[in-house]
Each structure stands twice: as C-alpha cells, then as structure tokens.
Amino acid sequence: MVSLTDLFLASLLVPTSLGSALPPRIIDTIDQRGGRVTLKQVRNPRGHKAFNPARATYRTFLKYGVPAPDYIKKAVAHIDEEQEEAFARIKRDTGSAAAIPINEVDIAYVTPVTIGTPPQTLMLDLDTGSSDLWVFSSLTPSNQVRGQEIYSPTKSSTSKLLSGHTWSIRYGDGSGSRGTVYTDNFTIGGLEVKSQAVQAALEVSSSFTQEQSLDGLVGLGFSALNTVRPSSQLTFFDNARPNLDEEVFTADLKYHATGSYDFGFIDSKKYAGNITYTAVQQSPGYWTHSLSGYSVGSGAFQASQISGISDTGTTLLYLPTAIVTAYYRQVQGAQNSQYYGGYVFPCSSTLPTFTFGIEGARFTIPASYINYTRISPTSTTCYGGLQSSSGLGINIFGDVALKAAFVVFSGTNPPRIGFAIK
Numbered sequence: 001m002v003s004l005t006d007l008f009l010a011s012l013l014v015p016t017s018l019g020s021a022l023p024p025r026i027i028d029t030i031d032q033r034g035g036r037v038t039l040k041q042v043r044n045p046r047g048h049k050a051f052n053p054a055r056a057t058y059r060t061f062l063k064y065g066v067p068a069p070d071y072i073k074k075a076v077a078h079i080d081e082e083q084e085e086a087f088a089r090i091k092r093d094t095g096s097a098a099a100i101p102i103n104e105v106d107i108a109y110v111t112p113v114t115i116g117t118p119p120q121t122l123m124l125d126l127d128t129g130s131s132d133l134w135v136f137s138s139l140t141p142s143n144q145v146r147g148q149e150i151y152s153p154t155k156s157s158t159s160k161l162l163s164g165h166t167w168s169i170r171y172g173d174g175s176g177s178r179g180t181v182y183t184d185n186f187t188i189g190g191l192e193v194k195s196q197a198v199q200a201a202l203e204v205s206s207s208f209t210q211e212q213s214l215d216g217l218v219g220l221g222f223s224a225l226n227t228v229r230p231s232s233q234l235t236f237f238d239n240a241r242p243n244l245d246e247e248v249f250t251a252d253l254k255y256h257a258t259g260s261y262d263f264g265f266i267d268s269k270k271y272a273g274n275i276t277y278t279a280v281q282q283s284p285g286y287w288t289h290s291l292s293g294y295s296v297g298s299g300a301f302q303a304s305q306i307s308g309i310s311d312t313g314t315t316l317l318y319l320p321t322a323i324v325t326a327y328y329r330q331v332q333g334a335q336n337s338q339y340y341g342g343y344v345f346p347c348s349s350t351l352p353t354f355t356f357g358i359e360g361a362r363f364t365i366p367a368s369y370i371n372y373t374r375i376s377p378t379s380t381t382c383y384g385g386l387q388s389s390s391g392l393g394i395n396i397f398g399d400v401a402l403k404a405a406f407v408v409f410s411g412t413n414p415p416r417i418g419f420a421i422k
C-alpha cells in the first residue's frame with residue numbers, strides 16, 4: 001500500500017530528463033521523524049548535476065506500488081546530504097593580480113605572472129585587444145633584449161615544445177613580434193592554467209626592445225584572434241574559464257597608480273553603485289560593444305550609438321573625428337597637428353571632462369586623464385588622451401577611458417561587458 005507520504009515524495013522526484021529545462025536541480029532532502037516528513041530543499045550549488053542512486057531504487061519501489069523500506073528513504077537523504085557537502089567543498093578558482101603602470105604617463109600596465117617549474121616571474125601586459133600570450137624568451141636574439149625578463153623553457157621541467165607551430169603578430173602602432181610555441185604551467189594572481197600555450201619570441205620589433213619594463217603580453221581578446229598556426233591556441237581566460245567561480249575577469253586600471261585584474265569573481269569593494277552591462281559582439285574577436293553617447297564638460301549628453309572595442313592594451317581613447325573636434329573646440333589653443341600626429345594644446349590649457357554612456361549609465365573621464373603628456377620634458381605643448389579614430393577603421397576605448405571605470409569582461413554566453421563607477 002503506497003502511503004500519502006510516498007505519493008507526495010514521488011511528486012517531487014522529477015525525472016532527470018526534465019532537469020535540463022529546470023533551473024539547477026533542487027536537492028530535496030527527505031528527513032523522516034516518526035512518520036512526519038520535513039523536506040529541506042537546497043539549490044544545487046552552481047547547478048551541479050547530482051545523480052542519487054538510492055532515489056532511483058526508491059522510484060522503482062513506487063513504480064511497482066511497493067512501499068519503499070525505511071532504509072531506502074534514509075539512504076536517499078544520506079546521499080543527498082553527502083553530495084551537498086561535496087559540492088560545497090569544490091573549490092572554485094579565482095585570481096587577483098596588480099596592474100602596474102610601466103611609466104609616469106600610464107602608457108601600459110604590467111602584471112606579474114609565473115611560467116613553468118620552478119616558476120619564472122615575468123611582467124606582462126594583459127591586453128583585451130589581442131589574443132596571443134607571448135613573452136621575451138631565451139630564444140630572443142640578445143641584441144633585441146634590453147633589460148626584459150625572459151622565459152627559458154629549458155629551465156622548466158613542465159615545458160613542452162608545440163612542435164611545428166609558429167606565430168606572428170602586428171599591433172596597431174606597427175610594433176610586432178613572432179616566434180615558436182611551448183606549453184607550460186602559467187599563473188596569474190594564484191590562478192593556474194596547466195599547459196597554457198606560451199608563445200616564445202624569436203624576434204621582437206624595436207619598440208618592444210626599447211620597453212624594458214614589458215616582458216610580453218597576455219592576450220585576453222577572444223581566442224579566434226590567436227595567430228598560432230597551424231592550430232590556433234586558447235587564451236589564458238578561455239583555458240581558465242571552466243574552473244572559475246564566475247566566467248568573468250575584471251579590470252580596475254588606475255590613473256598614475258597601481259590597479260588590479262581579478263579572475264573568476266567580481267569584487268564589490270572595487271566599485272560603487274550598480275554594474276551596467278551591455279552586449280558584446282565577439283566577432284572578429286575583440287570585446288566590441290557600443291557607447292550610448294557622450295558629453296563634453298557640462299554640455300548636454302549627445303545620444304548616439306558609438307561602436308568600438310574596449311582594449312586594455314591601447315593607451316589612449318580613439319573616437320570619431322566629429323566627437324573629438326567637438327571636445328577640442330572647448331580647449332583654448334588646441335589644434336590637430338600633423339607635425340605631432342594628433343590633437344595638441346598648450347599644457348596650461350584648462351580641459352573639460354569627457355563623459356561616455358554605457359546604456360543608461362554615465363562615466364566621466366577627468367580632464368587630467370586627457371591632458372596626457374608633454375610632447376617633451378621641456379615642451380609647453382601637450383598631447384591629448386582623446387584622439388581621432390579616423391584612419392584606424394575602429395573606435396578604441398583604451399586605458400584613458402577604461403581607467404575611469406571598473407570594467408567586467410564577462411565570458412558568459414552571450415558575452416557581455418559591464419561598467420561601474422569606482
């Protein structure tokens with residue numbers, strides 16, 4: 001005889017085939033005390049699929065109309081509880097590391113990483129505008145190395161040559177590098193990826209040789225942009241994603257100060273208010289999204305969809321000429337100089353702020369960020385942190401813009417990007 005209790009319990013045992021249609025399965029823990037049933041329902045942590053074999057047996061008893069013995073009911077509860085404890089114990093990966101400006105005008109930011117066994121520490125530029133992880137190496141000709149730390153695969157017991165694979169990358173400013181590929185253990189801020197593709201430079205362009213504080217890049221764009229051939233390689237984020245607590249990394253870049261990159265979690269202490277998200281088009285491989293408009297100083301907000309890429313590897317903010325001329329029209333003595341290759345102005349000028357929109361949210365870039373640098377140490381002419389994107393073929397929301405916000409790069413499906421005030 002099937003008791004009411006059994007029928008009630010049966011109604012909760014939704015066949016797993018429906019499981020996929022439901023939110024992460026609720027674990028119902030059957031706790032019987034003297035015939036009364038109290039059901040403690042807890043959501044599977046992070047939606048893990050939990051098969052409870054005793055529950056299958058319990059169903060069989062129900063199916064054939066035979067009252068399940070007490071020990072089976074208790075077994076269902078015992079297994080549920082053990083599974084719940086196990087899920088709670090699963091450590092989900094996260095990482096957090098410094099973003100250190102490499103010079104007094106924040107031309108780029110570097111982050112300490114370790115490669116290999118024993119770990120070799122290099123300072124790399126985490127770059128959401130490219131997808132190659134490449135490093136100065138023991139294979140880089142010594143006349144192209146000037147003070148950089150190098151990765152020596154032969155000194156790492158966990159390095160493996162990815163034979164027959166090569167890479168070659170060219171950046172927007174004409175700089176570039178090329179080389180061969182190893183896999184090795186790679187960590188950022190305590191987050192480890194085993195067998196990360198590490199692209200060892202056989203050649204670097206002169207502007208990299210001259211940048212002694214930058215030992216290479218970690219591409220955090222989409223893996224489709226990776227230049228390794230014949231088979232392209234996954235970025236550090238794509239490799240780490242399956243183990244991350246949340247499929248995100250965040251950038252908290254700072255003006256003339258050290259900020260941070262976090263992986264796998266969003267640190268609520270690093271921003272104020274809400275995070276405003278907007279859609280990302282991941283083709284051809286950049287974090288491409290739109291601004292909802294802009295304003296200059298205290299001027300009215302100009303609503304306008306401005307598509308571009310959020311690129312931590314680009315120093316300045318590049319927007320359509322119409323917007324840039326509207327900005328510098330407010331700056332006494334500003335001019336678009338062919339001689340200096342962009343908008344310049346007297347260093348003593350008072351600059352307005354620049355505000356950009358993400359959906360309904362507004363982010364204001366202080367004037368100091370746009371008074372980027374003197375042309376030379378003794379010059380009274382200064383170069384703008386806001387420049388025209390004409391000729392680039394794309395608008396680039398580089399560090400001058402990104403350091404005015406806390407930015408969440410979300411690898412969810414579909415991907416999205418979030419901005420918050422800080």
Ligand SMILES: Cc1noc(C)c1CN(C)Cc1cc2n(n1)CCN(c1cc(N)ncn1)C2
Pocket residue numbers: 107108125127128129130171172173175207208210211214217311312313314315
């Ligand atoms: C330029 C520059 N930017 O940061 C530094 C450092 C420099 C100058 N420095 C002498 C050499 C250099 C050139 C580049 N880098 N470093 C960093 C990566 N670069 C990018 C990345 C990207 N997403 N988009 C465009 N270029 C070009």
